[in-house]
Amino acid sequence: MSLLEHILQKVLEKIASVIAVFSQLFLYFPCGRKASNIEIAIAGYKLLQEKFYTREAFPQDWAWIQNELGCAYNCRIRGETAENLELAIEAFKSALPIYIGGRFSNEWAKTQTNLGITYCYRLRGDKNNNLEAAIKSFELALQVYSCEGFPENWAWTQNQIGYAYMQLEKEDVNNIEKAIQAFELALQVYTVDKFTSDWAITQNNLANAYLKRQQGNKEDNLEQAIHIFNSVLKKLINKQYPSQWAKIKNNLGMAYIKRKNGYKKDNLKLAVQAFESALQIYNSDDFPHEWATTQGNIGYAYQNAENYTKAHTAFAAAINIAESLRAEIISGSGIEVDKQKLAEEWNPYYQNIIEVCLELAQDQPQYFADAMEYAELSKSRNLVELLTTKNLYPKEDFYDRQGKQEYYERHCKELDELRRKNSSKQRQKESQEELKSLRKKRDELLKEINYIDKTFKFTQKVNKISFSEMQALVKEDTVLIEWYITNSKIITFIVKHNKESEIKNIPLVLTFSSEDLDSLISLCKQYLQAYYATDKEKWQSKLNSQFRELAKILHIEEILSHIPETCNRLILVPHRFLHLLPLHALPLSEEQNKCLLDEFEGGVRYAPSCQLLQLSQRLQRTEFSNLFAVQNPKNVLASLKYAKLEVDVIRSFFSSNYVLQETDASEVTLKVSENLPSSHCCHFCCHGEFDLKSPLESALLLAEHGSETQKEDGRLTLAEIFGLTLDKCRLVTLSGCETGMVDPDSISDEYIGLPSSFLFAGSPSIVASLWKVNDISTALLMIKFYENLIEHWNKSSELEESAVAIALNKAQIWLRDLTRTQFKQSIEQWTKQPLEQWIESLSLNYIDQFNLRSFFSTRTELEQWIENLSIRRTDKFYLERSLLQHQDEEQPFCQPYHWAAFCAIGQ
Template sequence: VRTREALPQDWAATQNNLAIAYRQRIKGDRADNIEKAIAAFTAALTVRTREALPQDWAMTQNNLANAYSYRIKGDRADNIEKAIAAYTAALTVHTREALPQSWAATQNNLGLAYSDRIKGDRADNIEKAIAAYTAALTVYTREALPQSWAMTQNNLATAYRDRIKGYRADNIEKAIAACTAALALYTREALPQSWAGTQNNLANAYRDRIKGDRADNIEQAIAASTAALTVYTREALPENHAETLFGLGITYQDANKLDLAYNTFESAIATIESLREEIVSGEESKRKQAEHFNQVYSRMVEVCRELNKITEAIEYVERSKTRNLVEQILERDSKTIFPPEVFTQLEKYRDEIAVGQYQIQNGKAENLKVLAQHLQELRQQRNELQNTYLPVGYGFNFGSFQPTLNEYTAIIEWYIINDKILAFILTKTREVTVWQSQPEDLEALFNWIDKYLQNYYEQKQQWLNSLGKSLKELASILHIDEILNQIPKHCDQLILIPHQFLHLLPLHALPVNHSAENSRCLLDLFAGGVSYAPSCQLLQQVQQRKRPDFQSLFAIQNPAGDLNYTDLEVQVIQSYFNTANVLKKTAATLTAINNSDLNTYHCAHFSCHGYFNFTNADKSALILADAPIADTPKKTDSERYLNVRAGETNDLDKCLTLDKIFTLKLDKCRLVTLSACETGLIDFYNTSDEYIGLPSGFLLAGSPCVISSLWKVDDLSTSFLMIKFYENLFKLFKLDNLEAGDIAIALKQAQNWLRNLTIEELDKFLEEHKAKIETVLAQLRVGQRIIFQESLKLIKQRQPLPFANPYYWAGFTASGL
């Protein structure tokens, strides 16, 4: 009835109300609800214009800003900018003179947005937040609007505690004063949740306090946290409970009360892990929350190390590294992972828990204790049901993992904490040992990675020329020789588990024995090869996959038609297999892949362009034949279209993206090779200890091993490397009994071969494959054949070892077994 044409103002009012309902909606997907709210607010603004209906326009702008503040999808920084813009727009109508309360409310909201702002200078943002809160308090007085006054005082306290400008000691005093002021109104009896939140803020301020007696400040912080926990119970408000325990644990740790810190962090982690769907998720805002709570694990690892609980430390390291991955799998692939009836039951659990949590948080529970207990039981039932089907879970017991290791295998697992680099050394029989750096080593590592990435993205030639020198510096910073001294001499196979940005680096190429004359690297020390894994848990999972056969090939060959040497690469590789299905050039489409039964092949080889999406890792992709589009859409959907190279737009709906890879079934696959650029990169910008990239997608899809690249590789040298790698596999091992570690050995030997290849040996290699080279060259245009010959001439000018630079041989890694 209320259509835009017949009753535009009523229609706009209903759109606004609908948006508010979606923003507050409990059931359904939270991210989708907020998107619908934004769409409805935006629709309302087509009628509620500033000129025609200024007050309605301003109110809707404020509501739209609130929705952007809570938005999950899209870039978090951009969402906050849109919120700030909308609040600022609202303030052109919501003036102090005309609408003082609306003006004050918008000022308070603007302060929150500036406090959360990612773009711009952090110090300036906090100053703007303080200015906005202070402005709001000229209307929100204790006498006129006491609850709004107390709320803004609490927000102001947080801003002063985070303040960068001014004297730190004075800022914290102002934070304490503001919290104390708020608590004059917020009582436990009248406003228990607001009281508890302010107590928690007060505890954080006392923990950071510089003035006064340190011991007294610690006791005040402990008392305030303990008070907050009388309201923030695990049963009633588990997320706030975990947050407060985290702060209390830090207080105990700072006071060197390590046993109390251990117990407190243990309780916090137990609460976090009971809130899988409620706290940890692949959704943007929940991912940010997970990043924050990941600090609990980091702190716990540090406390375990200080208490010499080394086994517990590695277990908490592992638990931190799989939390988000599990949740992303659940969010994206629930219908694939779970049978229909189980998926339906999990949805029922989710909705019932959400409704109950809403009733508790909004004071609508008839019997708080009974409802809280019921929710706890529901969470336990849900988690038990999920764990029956999930390939990777929260629990990691080192005692059950250690016996699964080969007696000749050693693992180095790195973990970066607040001020140190830790390296855990794991073997089959020995107790876990841990090496730790000095604080200056961590600072040096951060400086090194900044320079490395800057050169890679902005000065590629300088990055390439200095790669060998850079790796020497990295080996020194990581003290790789000291770590290697803790590995038993009989271990001939090494598995590396990096952490955060270390995943981006060719650690297998680190130089060793700096004092020795010979130029050796980590790869040279282990005859059984050096491979990688995202975590021990994923390693444990792939160990269960027995895939001895290696006789059938599925391959994607040069979909873009511009990688001349991949044609040679795939044709040679194809000749090694008994059966092969090769999708060449224009035939290599997503439709063709979907029509191929990938579940029947032992090896999947992708020779194409790759792309890693740092904004949304799920949209990282292998670029296929029909992905490029002729005309760039007028309204570019950043979720769907991407520019891999200048002047070329690709449709991700026609690419093999990570979210599509997760849905693949590779139950017979022994190896996936991603012979493309940057296929081994992961999202290292977020700090959630997550490993999300193309390799993890194929590992979880079923392959025990994935070979991928860490940078934009050279087309010709990659072809040589891949040909030699597969040649090694087929010459050295039984193809009906390929064992764990065989792939790492074959790759190690191929990399050492390329690294030490002389001009004479290169000529011999080219002669061996002369027939196939000539076949490929015959398919090329004259200009392309000339380029090939010129490339060979340039290679032969790099005397005496044309591929000695790590750029040519060290870019590929083997993840898994």
């Protein structure tokens, strides 16, 4: 090495050293804007690892940078929180292999501790799994750290392992006891004089553990927590340790809200004072999450003190920040699960502000509209955002001005492709690398577009839908009923047309007690437990009684008393687990043989939210002549015996039709079909499957084989449907099992199910089922539904907004009231052949023929058929006794199981 090269090397080493020190200073610098400081630190560390310390040449230095970079991502404010935490985990994990070995055991243990801390706060994945991974990392670190050899590191790791145990949601009271023990061990090292900050953090954690403690007297535990908080605050200087001081003040406030000792008014006053003190430190720029949480806590305190005006102000402020944090996610990776978890975290504030609005509305009725607007803001947000952004394009005028018209069509096409691929991949497991590639392409495309149209953004902020906009969705003959379930009550919003409203621009609101809510939760649990049990007949037998009970719980009679007699159309907007129940089938108590369907001849349809209803109404699809159908795909499940009848009759209604049958109805063939994007109606006559544990894995089951170059598993999942293009489609019918079920555990009411994917793919109307349906009754229902729909189309040459609901509801009533004699007439009308000949053409075995004839054949035909069977006398006697006991005028499909499963969703 020459002297010049040696000098240059020393200069570079000096520059690198300065950058390293500079980055570390900015990462922990207490002054200035914290968000900007962290960005400067990240930029410095990235520069070091790219230009100075590569993994190959300087592995130990590179590992140190990775550890520091992980710490920076851990506390990063800008960008998407969930993605930042993933980057931190990736950085820590990449450093660990280099530190393996005796020389670097301390660094290895430190990195394990940092990794564990990140798992504690991780948003992606199962919370308990993340916490268990954190505990494992801390335990590995403690194999290196001992109280004697590394007292500070040992105490810090004890503190962190205690925090992990405290956050575990498993029902084990010992977890809190383990947490308390760990915190007390840490405090053997951490003293207020030597380790003030760490001492304060550990004391804060210890007090929080007492707040959660189940063992011992609850009030004594609470008083112990308050004592610890106050003791720490007396010794902690807020200007020297601002974030710890503010956090303890916030926690102290929550303890005062829960306190039973003393006067409630005094405790709430102390709580507000503590929260307001915390806000002296927290601001919405540097501490957005903490600021919003504290504002929400102030709102809760004022709500308990019945100061509803101040509570409303505080909750509104918290929600505004929550909305801005969602915007960060939208402009970042767009991972749906991240947005859903964030929505669930902030959901209590939406519930609280709605309840506060209802209190304020007692004297100021305009708050009823405010309550419904906030209810809407919290519903189905991911899907609303996706659909709102879907048709966002750059301004064509800018391209014309610059003579770049040829770029416009290409840019729009690439945008469409990226959005669909991104929306599909972000719902699939193990697609992180593909998502990164898609985001890179998106950024490159955005840069190209912004060169021409500087105003264009890939996404846009979703504004709150106003009540006047909701009311505009309701025509003169229509009423919209929307439910909202809080932790304490069931709220029902009734929206009439402006001319029909008693008070203009305000919904009618009915609230029902916590007892009703408890009954509803109990009924839904029983319903789902019975449904997923092995004895399906027992579940079916209870449907009538459960629906009668549900009608009482929801006070359907009282709701109907507020609906004008001139109204003959109903739009239902369920909430949470109500999405799983056929509300259109709820019986009317005065006439037990009638239900909501009978009361509203103009149809009963569903919408996930008013905003999604508004978006679907904007899709103008005037054509309805081109059918694309999937018929009985060959897969591992049993063949659908009546699929041929169903699809053959339905296709005859359309002037143009294309059908994928059996082995041809594969996932590969469907995805590459040129007929699918141009279809006006898509009919899937196939098996469906809702995945209760992982709703994103729900699927339509198609044929399994693919082409030689492209293999598929035959499961057209919810995620994959997001990648389809159905921009000419007016209706998608999912004639299979569980195709309309959605996630019942979604606290934030995210509409996660097959209908959501088809709404995004482009169809404004979906017909789908809420349970495992019967093969023959489904075929009959579908044929009658399309017969009604085509009759409507032939009369007006268009499908009006509620045409799908009207056609489906009429078909359901027809099937419910269908007699055996009428069945025979319908089959002969549809198949153009005698019933006996049709049954023989199905090539059914004796058992299936027995089941079919036991429902539908006339007595004379049955006697003749039994006589012609080449079976033993005892078998003939069994058939005669079983079959001939039925009367021709009986209604074999009168039970809700056969006709109530299908719902019309959207337009």
